[in-house]
Amino acid sequence: RPNTTSGVNFLVVGTDGRDKLSASEKRKYQLGGSACDCTDTLLMVHLSADRQRASVVSLPRDSYARLPAHTDS
Secondary structure, eight states, X not given: OOOTTSOEEEEEEEEOOOTTSOHHHHHHTTOOSOOOOOEEEEEEEEEOTTSSOXXXXXXOTTOXXXXXXXXXX
């Protein structure tokens, strides 16, 4: 169990998995094309030390970040 004297962070990831849906469910939810098992949802969740508050940051699924070059190995 996490240390209760500090908060705890979770990364919640959801993927585009459609293999368990029937053809009628795919039509109902207008899911065309084939699934790519791509990341659809990224959430960073922080639960406070007293477990009374949760903070959530949603990251857009197509986020990109430039990382500077580095020389250390």
